[in-house]
Amino acid sequence: MENPNWALDDITASGLLEFDSYVPHKDLNQLLTPPESYDSFGDDDPSDYNSVSVSTSFFPGAQVSGPAPDLILVSSDNVHFYVNSPVLLCASENGFNFMLPATTPEGRDYFGRGPILAIPELASVLSIILHTIYDISCPQCSPSFDTLVEVVSIMKTYGISPKHAITPSTSVHGFLLGHAATRPLELFALASHNDLYELAVSASSFLLSMTLSTLSDEMAEQIGPVYLKRLFFMHLGRAEVLRKILLPPPYPHTSTPTCSYQQQKYLTSAWTLASAYLAWDARADLSTSAIESALSPLADRLSCELCRAGFNERIKELTLRWSTIKRTI
Numbered sequence: 023m024e025n026p027n028w029a030l031d032d033i034t035a036s037g038l039l040e041f042d043s044y045v046p047h048k049d050l051n052q053l054l055t056p057p058e059s060y061d062s063f064g065d066d067d068p069s070d071y072n073s074v075s076v077s078t079s080f081f082p083g084a085q086v087s088g089p090a091p092d093l094i095l096v097s098s099d100n101v102h103f104y105v106n107s108p109v110l111l112c113a114s115e116n117g118f119n120f121m122l123p124a125t126t127p128e129g130r131d132y133f134g135r136g137p138i139l140a141i142p143e144l145a146s147v148l149s150i151i152l153h154t155i156y157d158i159s160c161p162q163c164s165p166s167f168d169t170l171v172e173v174v175s176i177m178k179t180y181g182i183s184p185k186h187a188i189t190p191s192t193s194v195h196g197f198l199l200g201h202a203a204t205r206p207l208e209l210f211a212l213a214s215h216n217d218l219y220e221l222a223v224s225a226s227s228f229l230l231s232m233t234l235s236t237l238s239d240e241m242a243e244q245i246g247p248v249y250l251k252r253l254f255f256m257h258l259g260r261a262e263v264l265r266k267i268l269l270p271p272p273y274p275h276t277s278t279p280t281c282s283y284q285q286q287k288y289l290t291s292a293w294t295l296a297s298a299y300l301a302w303d304a305r306a307d308l309s310t311s312a313i314e315s316a317l318s319p320l321a322d323r324l325s326c327e328l329c330r331a332g333f334n335e336r337i338k339e340l341t342l343r344w345s346t347i348k349r350t351i
Contacts, residue, residue, distance in 0.1 A: 092107055094138045170198050195220075259348075263347050271293040271294060271336070281328060
């Protein structure tokens with residue numbers, strides 16, 4: 023293709039894939055002519071092709087950061103991505119799976135944009151990887167969790183460190199976090215296995231209700247010892263704090279003609295029994311409303327207004343302290 027700039031009128035989004043949408047050009051001859059090796063992507067005769075799918079984010083003339091494209095990546099489902107090889111090399115520790123630098127055979131002009139590399143991944147996966155490398159967002163996309171797991175795994179194949187590439191400011195981090203409510207344990211395991219600390223912290227808040235004894239050996243192995251320890255300490259630590267803040271009874275008030283210290287012992291004994299019941303089965307996800315529901319009935323038998331005021335103040339203090347206890351690893 024001689025002219026690298028496409029008119030916007032020539033581009034129509036088709037939305038065929040999950041993460042990115044791809045477009046056919048109206049006049050194929052104006053865009054490119056597939057080389058003789060194009061049949062390596064299928065058994066059909068190249069002359070049978072009427073259009074070529076091109077990424078709407080990585081096409082000639084796309085306004086992405088970095089130098090102009092000098093390389094074309096073709097996914098396993100024949101979607102073309104126009105990229106810059108130095109950008110890929112900078113992000114990769116193994117020359118993009120030892121495929122770069124790539125050169126165009128002498129005498130060949132592949133698409134007028136440099137060499138072509140066939141990538142064995144689907145466009146939906148390759149697109150996320152390239153968006154991450156270029157650090158550009160795609161707010162209209164919503165990849166599935168399984169696709170994102172595949173992306174993180176394949177990043178390593180191409181020498182891209184998930185720990186350095188997936189940061190809170192990247193789109194892929196946001197996409198992963200979007201699955202925290204429905205796939206919290208799998209997300210925590212994925213983040214832990216790749217040392218994605220911020221993501222693991224966010225996912226851990228959704229694991230307060232899990233029963234630690236149900237954790238399988240396979241999942242524990244994937245999480246690893248460091249993050250597994252943090253997960254256990256989150257659960258056990260919150261349970262221990264709950265026991266400590268539950269046990270002290272309401273503060274007694276000074277003795278009055280209608281309510282002596284001896285009469286106030288009823289409230290102390292009742293509080294001790296009720297709080298022991300809660301502490302015995304202390305759970306990391308115990309809500310403040312559950313605490314109030316368990317303790318509030320004790321006030322029904324209080325006739326002294328001073329006792330009632332002290333009781334309400336103790337409940338308020340307890341729920342406030344519990345709500346401020348750390349809820350993540």
